[in-house]
Amino acid sequence: MVDRLIGRTGRRGSSATDLPREPESPADPTAAVWARVQLARNLHRPRTLELLALIAADFVELHGDRFFGDDPAIVAGLARIDGRRVVVVGQQKGAETDENIRRNFGMPHPEGYRKAMRVMELGERLGLPIVTFVDVPGAHPGADSEERGIAEAIARSIALMTRLRTPIVTVITGEGGSGGALAIAVGDVVLALENAVYSVISPEGCASILWRTPDQAPAAALAMRMTAADQLQLGVVDEVIPEPHNGAHTDHPATAAMVKAAVLRHLDALERRPLDELVEARYRRYRALGAFTTIDVEPAAIPERPGFTDRLRNLLGGATRAATGTGPNPARSYDEPPAREEV
Amino acid sequence: MPIKLPSFRQRRDTYPSDLWTQCPACQEMLFNKQLEKALRVCSNCGHHFRLSAPVRLNLLLDPDSFVEQDPGLQSLDPLGFVDLKAYPDRVAAAQATTGLRDAAVWGLGSIGGRQVVICVMDFSFMGGSMGSVVGEKVARSAEAALDRRVPLVIVSASGGARMQEGTLSLMQLVKTVAATERLRLAGVPLISVMSDPTTGGVFASFAALGDVNLAEPNALIGFAGARVSAGTIQGELPEGFQRSEFLFNHGFVDRVVHRSDLRDELIRLVALMAPEVPDASADNGNIPAFRPLSFLSALAERVIPESGEADRG
Numbered sequence: 014m015v016d017r018l019i020g021r022t023g024r025r026g027s028s029a030t031d032l033p034r035e036p037e038s039p040a041d042p043t044a045a046v047w048a049r050v051q052l053a054r055n056l057h058r059p060r061t062l063e064l065l066a067l068i069a070a071d072f073v074e075l076h077g078d079r080f081f082g083d084d085p086a087i088v089a090g091l092a093r094i095d096g097r098r099v100v101v102v103g104q105q106k107g108a109e110t111d112e113n114i115r116r117n118f119g120m121p122h123p124e125g126y127r128k129a130m131r132v133m134e135l136g137e138r139l140g141l142p143i144v145t146f147v148d149v150p151g152a153h154p155g156a157d158s159e160e161r162g163i164a165e166a167i168a169r170s171i172a173l174m175t176r177l178r179t180p181i182v183t184v185i186t187g188e189g190g191s192g193g194a195l196a197i198a199v200g201d202v203v204l205a206l207e208n209a210v211y212s213v214i215s216p217e218g219c220a221s222i223l224w225r226t227p228d229q230a231p232a233a234a235l236a237m238r239m240t241a242a243d244q245l246q247l248g249v250v251d252e253v254i255p256e257p258h259n260g261a262h263t264d265h266p267a268t269a270a271m272v273k274a275a276v277l278r279h280l281d282a283l284e285r286r287p288l289d290e291l292v293e294a295r296y297r298r299y300r301a302l303g304a305f306t307t308i309d310v311e312p313a314a315i316p317e318r319p320g321f322t323d324r325l326r327n328l329l330g331g332a333t334r335a336a337t338g339t340g341p342n343p344a345r346s347y348d349e350p351p352a353r354e355e356v
Numbered sequence: 357m358p359i360k361l362p363s364f365r366q367r368r369d370t371y372p373s374d375l376w377t378q379c380p381a382c383q384e385m386l387f388n389k390q391l392e393k394a395l396r397v398c399s400n401c402g403h404h405f406r407l408s409a410p411v412r413l414n415l416l417l418d419p420d421s422f423v424e425q426d427p428g429l430q431s432l433d434p435l436g437f438v439d440l441k442a443y444p445d446r447v448a449a450a451q452a453t454t455g456l457r458d459a460a461v462w463g464l465g466s467i468g469g470r471q472v473v474i475c476v477m478d479f480s481f482m483g484g485s486m487g488s489v490v491g492e493k494v495a496r497s498a499e500a501a502l503d504r505r506v507p508l509v510i511v512s513a514s515g516g517a518r519m520q521e522g523t524l525s526l527m528q529l530v531k532t533v534a535a536t537e538r539l540r541l542a543g544v545p546l547i548s549v550m551s552d553p554t555t556g557g558v559f560a561s562f563a564a565l566g567d568v569n570l571a572e573p574n575a576l577i578g579f580a581g582a583r584v585s586a587g588t589i590q591g592e593l594p595e596g597f598q599r600s601e602f603l604f605n606h607g608f609v610d611r612v613v614h615r616s617d618l619r620d621e622l623i624r625l626v627a628l629m630a631p632e633v634p635d636a637s638a639d640n641g642n643i644p645a646f647r648p649l650s651f652l653s654a655l656a657e658r659v660i661p662e663s664g665e666a667d668r669g
Contacts, residue, residue, distance in 0.1 A: 086579050098462035153582030156593050164560040168533060172565060176541070186598050191517075191526060192560045192579070199530050213517050213526040213557070222518060223439035247434065249523045255592045257648040296534050300495065302527040303488030304434035307426070308457075 038047040047231035047298050049240050050216060052208040054150075057262035059269065060119075061103025061146040065188070067269035068276075069094050072101065074134055077124075081161060083114045084125030086153070087197075089132040091141075095277055100136030102129045102197050103146030106187075120153040123166035126196050130170050133177060142280055143182040145197045151215065152193030167196040174199035175299065178292055180283035182276050185209040185241070185250065187300050201295050202279045203249065203326040206268070211249065212239040231232070246301060252279075379403050404615055405551060406506045409455070409461045409502065417474065419464040424463040426496060429489045431458055435522050443520040450481045458489035459514065462497040463654055467509070468623030470630055472642040479553070484514035486558050487521040491528025494562055496639050500537035501544055505631045508539060511549040512563040512574045516556020531560040536562045545629040546620050550577050550600070550609070564608065568625055571600035571609045572618070574575035652659065 056087075063074045074090040076083040079239075089102045106119030154165050174181060174197075182280035184199035188191045189211030205211065212219075216234035223225040244250040254275050283291065376385050379402035391398075392507045396405040397417060407415065413422050429496065430447075437443040451457060459482060462475035475497040477484045486494075501508035517525040536546050548566025550559070552575035560579055563569075571577060578598030603609040613621050 105368055152579065156597060159578055159580070159598060159602075160606050162564075162606065165564040165608055167579075168529075168562070168564040171530055171561065172533045172537040172540075175530060181508050187525075192529060192557055195526055195529060211526075213521075213523055219519050225440075233439070236435065236437050236439060237519070239522065246524060247522070247524060251528060299527060299530040299534055301494055302531060303524055304432040304521065305488045305492055306430050306432055308428040308430050312438055312663040330533075 039231070043231045043235045046235045046240060049208050050210055050231075050234050052262075053210040055187075055260065056106075056108055057264045058148070059102070059261055059265045060108075060148055061106050061215050061244075062105055064091060064146060064269050064272060065101060065102075065266055067266055069101070070096075072353045077130070077321060078127035078131060080127055081124045084122050084128060086119050086149075087125035087129055089128055090143075092142075094273065097277070097278070097280065098141050100132055100139075100141050100143045101146070102132060102143065102270055103186075104149040104194075106148065106199070117153055119149050120151060121149065121162045121193060122153050122158050123161040126152075126163075126166040126170045128349040129197050130166075133173065137177045137179045140179065142182070142284065143177065144276055144280075145181070145183045145200065147183060147185045147189055147194045147198045148187030148209075149190045149193045150188055151190035152196070166193075175296060177291060178288045179350050180280060180286075180291060181295075182279050182283070183252070184272060184276065185211055186272075190215060199290060199295075199299070201298070202251050204252050204254055204272075204275055204279070205250045206254050206261055206272070207241055208247075208260055209241045210234075210239040211241070211244050212237050219248040229271040250327045293346050369600045375522055377405075387440050395403070397615050401444040402573065402614075406513060406554060406575065408480060409456060412476045412478075412551075413461070413463075413474070415615070416509070416622060417467060417472075417512070418469065420467040422463050422474075424461060426462065426493060427457065429458065431489045431521070432479045433520075434488075434524055435520070437520040437522070440521075446482060446520070451651050454478060454481045456481050458493075459484045459486070462493045462494045462500075464500070467619070467626050470623075470626050471506040472509050472626060472630075473497050473504070473506055473634065474509045474511070475511045477558070479515075482518065484512075484558070485516060485518035486514055486528050486532075487518035488528065490514075490518075491525070491531045492499045494528075494532040495535040496564075498532070498539050498546075501546075502539050502542055504537075505542075505544055505593050507547060507626050507630050508536070509525040509549065509560060509626075510566070511551060512558050512635045513551045513669060514558040514563075515554070516558055526557065526563075533565065536565055540567070544560070544631060547625055547626075547629070549618070549622075552576050555579070555581070556596075558631060567629070568611075569609045569620070570611050570613050570621065571603065572615055573600055573612055575600045576603040577603050577609075635667070655667050 015049040037256065069092040072090055072092040074088055086104060087102065088105045092099050092101045104119055104121065107113035107117055132141050152158065152167060162182060181200040183196070183198045183203045185198065185203070185205040187209055189198065190211055194211065216229045216230040216239070218232040219237060220229035225234065238247065241250060241253045243252050253273065254271050257267045260276045375388055377388055377391055378382070378385055379398040379401060382398060382401035384398060384400040386398060396407060396419045397403065419460055433443045438557040456478055462473070463570055465472060465474050475494055492625065498508055498512070517528065545567045546565065548563050548569045550563055550569065552572060554563050554575065555576045556579065559577060577600060578599055599614045600609060604612050613622065
């Protein structure tokens with residue numbers, strides 16, 4: 014989940030940004046997915062602050078984690094949306110280079126996540142629901158970030174969100190980059206904009222590890238099934254919010270209106286549920302994510318080299334099996350259909 | 357000019373590899389039998405070699421106390437993932453070479469005579485990467501520890517989340533941490549032992565959240581790959597970056613423990629931290645395995661009279 018920044022430098026300068034791109038390119042699935050990744054990374058997509066300006070009647074940003082400093086890559090605060098008071102946490106990239114540098118290209122440091130935790134806990138205490146907006150290439154991978162415990166901050170933020178006794182609605186608005194995204198993306202409901210992507214590692218990082226070259230990033234993007242529609246199928250995302258025809262960056266107000274409607278609809282539903290039930294359902298939601306089978310075989314597990322007598326016995330045993338045509342072959346157990354399947 | 361005498365000694369590079377292992381840190385040739393005896397720690401420089409899950413369990417637990425749970429969990433291929441090789445082929449190859457079904461093993465055991473739940477990861481299985489099976493095993497071990505109110509020990513050795521299961525691997529961070537968080541709230545201790553390496557999504561979830569975090573000396577522990585940090589972020593990386601001692605100095609590891617002391621440390625910690633159970637434990641020991649059944653029979657007892665009344669009514 015880590016080698017995410019490889020091959021990014023080209024993207025930053027060469028701005029694939031202003032060209033309105035068609036997400037649909039039916040001929041080549043790899044190209045279609047890659048076009049979506051570019052859309053998700055478009056510099057002019059609405060971020061947390063742009064969305065809030067359009068959907069919130071009031072927003073007061075709160076700063077600082079009370080330990081170390083304030084991280085401009087994460088914004089957090091109190092807002093009023095359609096008369097409803099909420100706590101908002103979101104990631105913030107910049108649209109221009111200056112702002113992007115100030116906001117560390119949207120890559121949060123530990124203090125960003127600790128600020129997020131502080132404000133989300135405030136929401137819990139005040140009885141306010143939490144809305145998070147996720148758009149991040151990944152957490153900041155530098156030495157200072159490691160020194161201050163980026164992994165610990167992410168882990169603790171995830172842990173906190175699994176038990177907060179208040180409704181949480183998460184919207185993936187752009188790049189859902191691995192643990193850096195997940196740290197503020199644990200929700201009762203997880204929504205994603207149509208052209209958003211969500212992945213365990215950046216396609217560049219995945220390609221450079223598994224394909225041994227970052228040039229295969231589009232192939233990696235396809236293999237990881239990182240588009241919003243794929244994530245919906247996998248159950249990681251609960252609902253996809255459609256975008257205006259050429260993508261969210263072409264029409265902020267229309268995008269914001271759709272986001273607002275979806276968020277309010279889910280908040281309405283969540284707020285009607287008792288808190289105990291809500292937190293238990295959230296636990297169950299994540300507890301159920303994963304794909305594995307249970308094989309009914311005791312582990313054969315004798316990796317040591319068999320001794321001479323064993324080999325002789327096997328040889329004879331094998332011969333009798335072959336002669337009678339019966340007897341289980343332990344190697345076959347992998348081919349048998351799964352006894353139980355959980356997805 | 358001295359005359360070069362013919363050497364009658366065998367050349368170093370002809371050491372048979374099944375008898376000798378070269379230490380990657382100091383290049384010393386180590387005789388395998390002695391290396392095993394030294395718990396796979398280099399006698400010359402103290403380099404800690406990686407341990408397989410079975411060896412690790414033998415090292416830490418009381419002899420013959422381990423009872424493995426869920427040995428049959430096996431990963432599926434939810435994405436149909438193919439890179440240079442198909443994911444199921446990679447899993448099958450790892451199973452063949454390691455004899456394990458996935459990168460983690462969990463079960464019940466005792467340390468110094470006290471019950472624990474233990475989950476151990478194995479780096480040799482696809483880099484110890486955490487996919488659905490590893491996540492499930494960690495979560496189940498935490499739930500078992502909560503049920504029994506006995507300490508949970510997790511020994512991590514992992515490069516992070518498993519790419520081949522995509523965001524489902526990422527979701528294992530939530531699954532595992534949600535379960536360990538319940539332990540924390542219930543006052544059941546989690547001891548996280550980080551061995552080389554503990555990085556990415558495993559470090560950024562349960563491994564970082566131990567009530568006590570132990571680390572083996574000089575283990576690589578970090579979030580982002582050092583290559584990335586060095587390559588894309590300006591500035592020199594500090595000496596010993598992302599090593600156990602670095603984390604100790606920055607306050608994220610309680611103790612850096614040599615492998616030969618690890619079992620003793622765990623015995624002491626478990627003794628100091630284990631919840632004091634009022635002596636109903638004799639009666640508690642076997643119940644969890646039968647819980648579904650007893651739950652059903654309890655339900656049956658409750659339902660049958662009611663339906664009988666309904667019939668009469």
